[in-house]
Amino acid sequence: MISYKCVRPILAAALLTSGLASTGAVAQEQSVLRVVPYADLRNLDPVWTTAIITRHHAYMIYDTLFGLNEQLEPQPQMVADYEVSEDGLTYTFNLREGLTFHDGAPVTTADVIASIKRWEARDNAGGALAEVTESLTAVDDDTFELTLNTPYGLVLESFSALTGPFIMPESVASTDPFEQVQSHIGSGPFVFNEEEWVPGNKVVYDKFEDYVPREEAPSGAAGGKIAKVDRVEWLYLPDPGTAMSALLNNEVDYWEAPPVDLVPVMEADPNVSVDVQDPFGLIVLLRPNHLYPPFDKKEVRQALAYMVDQSEYMTAMVGDPKYWQTCPSVMMCGTPTETSAGGAERMVTSDMAKAQELIDQAYDGETVVVMHPTDHPSGPAALITAAKLRELGVKVELQAMDWATLTSRRASKNPPNEGGWSIFHTRTGLGAASPIEHSGVAAGETAWFGWPENEKIEELRIAWGREADAEKRKAIMDELSAEIMDYGSFVMLGQYQMPSAWRANVSGVVKGPILGFWNIEKQ
């Protein structure tokens, strides 16, 4: 009997001679890194949308004034050096020499100022900086000056925010911040290949030959961004089974976010490496709607913090404990703002007796509408919350929907029984390390969905941003945490990291909170 082992070489030889086995022909001509990103790139303008995939795209083609390194410290990027006046009100920045856009035009301070202004109109960190800005002026083509109307401790942190500002040519950056830019020219390490872009399928980036990298080693979003491959292709493979097969079959080189339950299969293959690229990962939040009963009452909101057991949520959402941690803090754990002040550790394990006591005090039998996104990682969290609330005797209506519907519905200020809602869950990244950027913290005019109103939280949030002294800032953060816990703005449900997988012949993956493809080599 002829075994498959005997037949396989013959088949392979036949295919080779007939030209059937042509995979990799292009790769021999130029080095191509094929990447499966976590989502499809739908919009190209990082100011127009807060979508994380668009942020990934922005880091490929744009450069930033400062960048956060692996330790979350702002490091100069496009800026060569800077000075701060003695009163802390004037910052003078000098741009590096040799910075050019992809069309060959030099990067000037006019481009930088226009990009900052457009970013300030949309971004939380940018908006906060704009409030304390007296003037932003160009001294010459390479030097610009920022003058503040009050000392502000977060100038460099703002310019190194993960959400920008990304520097575009002045003509592009002068686009209305509420309209998408039409041109995608940056000065980053890769050039967006618009001709080969197939929305929903493929995004192509070519190496920018004239990019002048910094001399420091790459670290997070900072340091030398040296493109070591000629071309990066993002292939959107929505089906995890297909993406895994493609990686195992050497058709793609890097998979950004494989589901944790597929990790053991890939770990078993010696040609595949699995590791966490972003050590900070994501936190998961439960957000109640403060406008309507029962969560307009502080005691009912407080009951939520006593009710939750983060291990239950993390086990349901992530599974393997290697990739999640409990987090006794209202801010992201492992960052400088982590604090358990105000009893934040109560969110880690469940105290149903205390939760029941608070519910008995303030709950009047209203129906709670929990939005359950069936196509989003936070879906299991909604099921657990609903079950826990029912255990406390709360009437719950669990409404299943897709994530797109949830994002539409949560913007509604209608009562829960008229198209509104009571609770939703979501996840957020490193922005949750700053009370200025953390979506759940704001409790005034700029409050996120759920619309909490608390003057003290707003005062402390602003005071934290304006305080330059690290110790005093820590004290403000503790006070802010205590107020958030007492007020019940939101509940932390845990923190987790997403593993990434890449072929063993890929090296130089830069760890940090953003996904960049500089420094990566493919043997």
Place this chain on the structure above:
Amino acid sequence: MLAYAVRRLIATIPVLFIVAVLIFMLLHLGPNDPAAVIAGDFAQPEHIERIRQQLGLDQPLYAQFFDWIWRVLQGDLGASIYNQQPVLNLVLQRAEPTIALTLSTISFAVIVGIPMGVLAAWKAGSIVDRVVMVLAVTGFSLPVFVLGYILVYVFALNLQLLPVQGYVSYKDGLVPFFRSLVLPTLSLGMIYVALIARMTRASVIEVLNQDYIRTARAKGLSTPPILLIHALKNAAIPIVTTIGLGIALLISGVVVTETVFAIPGVGRLTVDAIVRKDYPVIQGVLLIFTVVYVLLNLLVDLSYSLFDPRIRYQG
């Protein structure tokens, strides 16, 4: 026949209008707000409102509808509200993979399904018939994505003969083009092989009992000409109907296959647009699907006279 075809084409206009109204109403009466999806997870509520205004979604529903219809009448299907690409360009960009997959699947189904059906009819009641029918039922029952994964496991991961995913245009070489189509065609085609085989078997068995077949046999004709010339041609109308409807269904029904094999076709474009509430793309694609469906039905009707000269169309 020409007058009949023209009359049928004119009759599609009210159909298209009704479809347009239904599509628009179904999409816009839902609870979805593309502005919120566009703005991203951490957008401020007032930013979402600004985007809604910019997209014209704050206008009354009738104003949005008439604006859309007016542009469609001028041949403008609009642009995606996400990436701002014209809908027609997006469809044309995705048409090639879908058409290639549809044609390869239907060719495979016809080439395999019709002989299987004829064979089963000829040997009706025998073990051959039963084997063919078991295969047909299996092909019909096996979900596309299950078969797809099995084929990927065997031919791509294990034997490493074919790619797991992706589509290669014929412009980039015929061999890679056919390679990229083999597994999707096999997984999608099994259902249509089963459908055509069963339909062929039933039609041919019915024809084989007709008097003229008995006459042919009495005249001493051998089995092949009886089956292929007399029986199959007279059994063709239901088979052609099945194939025609199959093509129409395939064009809109390749979504799962396109997803499993990561083929950038029209099916995936439609599903992606529905998931993200990209109204102009959903409306445009569904309108195009409707036109294609109506035209294919017309072609099937017109083809009847080729197989049965007794059928004549009155102007």
